[in-house]
Amino acid sequence: MSKLPSRLKMLGNFTVAVIKHAASGMKPVTEAQFLERMDACNTCPNLVIDDKGEGRCSLCGCWVEAKGSWESQNCPDKPSRWPRIKIGESGKPLKLKNERKDDNTEASN
16 A cells, blocks of 8 residues: 655645645536546555545545546646646647646647
């Protein structure tokens, strides 16, 4: 069984996640996106079930159901186990602020 990060590390991770979530307008993912994320977490070797029966990520210490419901959050595994969230009818991927400029391509119309 994987061990959780220290309480101090988990507090820091949670603080960053809450700030990011609030700054993004506290938007939730869709039900389909949430279920897709939970499917990924449920098959992940980094999932830890705590003494209350709740799933936690051993990489960040977050409760996966809470973190998985926030649009602003990403899976901390490398590579991420959660698919990128797509928007609009065309399904264009969101441009993330932390992506390098040379990784982005111009959208064609």
